[in-house]
Amino acid sequence: MKQAEHEIRSNVGKLLKQKNIDVFIGYEKGSLPLRTSPCFVSSEKEARKLIWNSFCTNNLAVYLPRIMSRVKNKGSTRVGIICKGCDSRSLVELIKEKQLARGQIYIIGISCSGMVDYKKILSQVNSDEVIGVDETADEITVRSKEGERVFSKEENLCEPCRACKHAVPTVYDMLIRTAQQPRQATTPDPTVHDFLMKPREERWQILEQELSKCIRCYACRNACPNCYCKECFAEQTKPRWFGVTTDLTDIIFYHTIRIFHQAGRCVDCGACIRACPMNINLRLFTRMLVDEVKERFGYEPGVSAKEVQPLATFKTEDRQDFMIEPE
Amino acid sequence: MSNPYKPTPVKISDIVVENEARDIKTFKLTFIDKADEENFVFLPGQFAELSMFGFGECPIGIASSPTEKGYLLFTVKRAGVVTTQLHRAAVNETIGIRGPLGNTYPLEKMKGNNILIVGGGFAFTTLRATIKYILEQTNRPRFGDLMVIYGARSPGELLYKSELWALEKRSDMETFITVDKGDKKWNRREGFVPTVLKEVAPSSRQTVALVCGPPIMIKFTLPVLIELGFSPESIFLSLEMRMKCGIGKCGHCNIGHKYVCKDGPVFSFAELQKLPQEY
Amino acid sequence: MVKKERLGVILSESRLPEFIASLTETYRIFGPSKKDDGESFADIHKSEELALDYRNTKMSSKGFFFPQTESLMWYDSTDKKAKQDKPEVQPTLLFGLRPCDALAISYLDKVFLSNEPQDPYYRQRREATKIVCLACNSPSPTCFCTSVGCGPDSENGADIMMYKLNDRYFMKALTPGGEEILTKIDAETEPATSQDIVEKDDLVNKACQMMKRFVDIDEFKEKLDNFQGPWWEKLAQKCLGCGICTYFCPTCHCFDVTDEVVRQSGRRVRTWDSCMYPLFTLHASGHNPRPTERERMRQRIMHKFNYADKYYSSIFCVGCGRCIVHCPVNMDIRQVITQIMEER
Secondary structure, three states: OHHHHHHHHHHHHHHHHOOOOOEEEEEEEOOOOOOEEEEEEOOHHHHOOEOOOOOOOOOHHHHHHHHHHHOOOOOOOOEEEEEOHHHHHHHHHHHHOOOOOHHHEEEEEEOOOOOEOHHHHHHHOOHHHEEEEEEOOOEEEEEEOOEEEEEEOHHHEOHHHHOOOOOOOOOOOEEEOOOOOOOOOOOOOOHHHHHHOOOHHHHHHHHHHHHOOOOOOOHHHHHOOOOOOOOOOOOOOOOOOOOOOOOHHHHHHHHHHHHHOOOOOOOOOOHHHHHOOOOOOOHHHHHHHHHHHHHHHOOOOOOOOOOOOHHHOOOOOOOOOOOOOOO | OOOOOOOEEEEEEEEEEOOOOOOEEEEEEEEOOHHHHHHOOOOOOOEEEEEEOOOEEEEEEEOOOOOOOOOEEEEEEOOOHHHHHHHHOOOOOEEEEEEEEOOOOOHHHHOOOEEEEEEEHHHHHHHHHHHHHHHOOOOHHHOOOEEEEEEEOOHHHOOOHHHHHHHHHOOOOEEEEEEOOOOOOOOOOEOOHHHHHHHHOOOOOOEEEEEEOOHHHHHHHHHHHHHOOOOHHHEEEEOOOOOOOOOOOOOOOEEOOEEOOOOOOEEEHHHHHHOOOOO | OHHHHHHOEEEEHHHHHHHHHHHHOOOEEEEEEHHHOOOOEEEEOOHHHEOOOOOOOOOOHHHHOOOOEEEEEEEEOOOOOEEEOOOOOOOEEEEEEOHHHHHHHHHHHHHHHHOOOOOHHHHHHHHOEEEEEEOOOOOOOOOOHHHHOOOOOOOOOOOEEEEEOOOEEEEEEOOHHHHHHHHHOHHHOEEOOHHHHHHHHHHHHHHHHHOOOOOOHHHHHHHOOOOOOOOHHHHHOOOOOOOHHHHHOOOOOOEEEEEEEEOOEEEEEEEEOOOOOHHHHOOOOOOOOOOOHHHHHHHHHHHHHHHHHHHHOOOOOOOOOHHHHHOOOOOOHHHHHHHHHHOO
16 A cells, blocks of 8 residues: 555656646545545645555546536647556546547556445444554554554445456556455446345345435535536426425435446446445346346446447447337 | 514516517516515615415515505516516415615715616516616706616517607607617617627716626626726616525525625625635 | 522423423424434424434524524515515523534624524524523544634523433523523522532633634635735635535525415525535526536635625634534635645
8 A cells, every 4th residue: 555655646646746747636634534535636745645545435436527518728738647457447437428538638547456434433432432454464553542452454445346347447558456456356246136035125225225325415416427427317307307396205206217327337236235325235226227228238338438428329230129019 | 562574465466578578577566465565675786585385485686666655566587486486476376575685776876976777688677676766856956867777588579569659759868778679670789788888888977887687798797887987886787596484594695705786796896806716 | 589690590400301391381492313313403302202312403593583494574476465474482491502503603693693684584483592602622633613703512502401400401591581481490500619610611722622623714714815816726625516515514504595386376485505615606607607517615614714704794604513423525615724824
């Protein structure tokens, strides 16, 4: 970790000094133990506050569409960014959707062995007593007023990390390899399968239970790099598609439509799940869509820059039997 | 306890299309319940929320003066969801009204002084209310000279055309009507409102100025007024903001620590200079 | 009897069940629920259901008076009249509310009640509710109430102030409503002694020590008079504009009013809204005075610490720290304030 951190700082410092980039988006120490925070550095001096650890969870690609849409001289602006595997896959899709040009970004890719979910750790300690955190290759040590507790990283991973097959970024300008082996899931993610095995009534009950927690704060949408629409369908008034309340019907509408807008685009980075303050298991939705798209179209978002998005592209050989009446 | 969110039913008794583009209409509203009419006590400058159930509400300045009895006039431009629906309404339909809301033009300060009214485009609505109020027989002697400068983009966009020409003929006021660009039939003055204001150069002595118009007009009118010697305390503007509750609770319409729906919509230029320039 | 009223009363922990039982005869009690370790306030029928050793709830208590979703009125196009929705209220007790949340409710009272015209929906719920406030013995690392004019034993908004001493609770009535309650449960309590006061004061001091005051809030208020300060752009860079801070904040009161309709009838409903959303100030013409995160972040901070003070004579922050805990990008309002103070 420390070595990677050092490499990040020196490389970013160099890039900024040589004016190869105007600003770099990375992570800095959070104001609380177990947290990190996105930060924007624009000088060699500022680059020294960049860090790297197992809590660098935020998908920083979320900032790019809005930076790129507002920048005045598009041709000459260059933004640097640090990307884990999932973040880089978001970037690949954003480039396909023309939200940014490859030449506008300088990507420092970093191989990842899985991020730790700070909420999981906090739920096992008295969160108000935590003073500090240390980590080794496999463990997290939480220091509190009452002493030290050690947690296994593996047991407290962010759920999407468990199923990750792309721990090495799929696109980068330079790659930093951490000391740990990049994660490689060998078994398929069981989330959707386990859920579908349940009887129908139970599945509905689970969905109802999860979704009734929703307070319509839209954090899931705002944390998602793919949700960059200037006017979201949820807030449109002409026409108003559905209500803005926390009635279950409105909540179901919001989440199902938002996730359908992600079909073929969602990379299962987990940003929405981590952002949700009510801890709704949004993975039931996101993973469902990822699996469906893989099964029906053989497509995995963010892996290849050349592969076209199946739901945004029309080929003449596409099946049309669902539209055309048989003779 | 009365519910300030509940609209009062009113009937649309007349609709007049004001402009060539046909996207500005004046609605004449009458209260269904006489008691409601008696309770609706207002002064020029105030606004009301017009309510269309199923669509929402829109805040519109009251275009008629309290001296015009038996009805209220609202001039509405078709812009969003509610105004579009209102434009689809027909005579005799019932809609809702909540009000009067907001503050008024500073009538007490205006009394005993000369009045300069500068209006542009379809923002002229509450200024019409003010003019009508001042011209009312018993009110007129309370005010000094009255000058009105009103302009629109083109002749077709002028509001209250039938009344404007009558104003020009009056001897108890001076009226200057202008358009940015005339058409073949237009044989009157052409020129932007700020330019006409500069040409006419009304005296600022003991004069209160009321200004209402699109942001661009205001931007160029204010320096002219200052140049003519008007103090920021004697210039008054009426602002617009996105509103919801209209009673200073929902937080949408604030400019700094003032709510446009409660502490406004009328503000003096002096007041605005002290507030954040965020509108 | 007179002495009791002067110093306060003591309720031994062992008598808490009877205390609660007798209160349930008159009030519907909401308190920190043991079921989720005090993360939320639930209906309390027995004292065993209470988790009074909780830090603070996840969501603030503003939802009791100002719910996330509230039907304002129902209408029917056949008769065109609006029927006001009347919230069902019964005498309610918020038991064990933290002082920061109670202070926040007194701020919301300013918005919905003292600021004419009164909001009838808020008023009905508020008038039916009494608040028994529980002082804090061990604040969280994210608590900063002492920096914003509140404290672990702030009394504003409370009908009764309660302190947890070793094996007993010290209580004192602050309003006639509070007196009424204490009189009703007179049988369960004993008069407090000066020793109890000493112990209570000691605990409060210890709690204050745990929270270092990090800013002179009056200085900060004044600094914000500079609306055009250059610090906003950089501060707002990482903000996602998600609105979590405003939803969890106990004093944020912005709301949206929308009409819902199914065929011929429908309702006008109010829901929480956030100044952090781009459409919050969007005019029908398309003009938006706050087009980016920079303007919206500035609005949020200015409203909380400068505008509210000018309008309501209180800053609208009670230092509960919820915005810090839940922000997905760890935007820490204490750091924001410190950074602004450091800028010239």
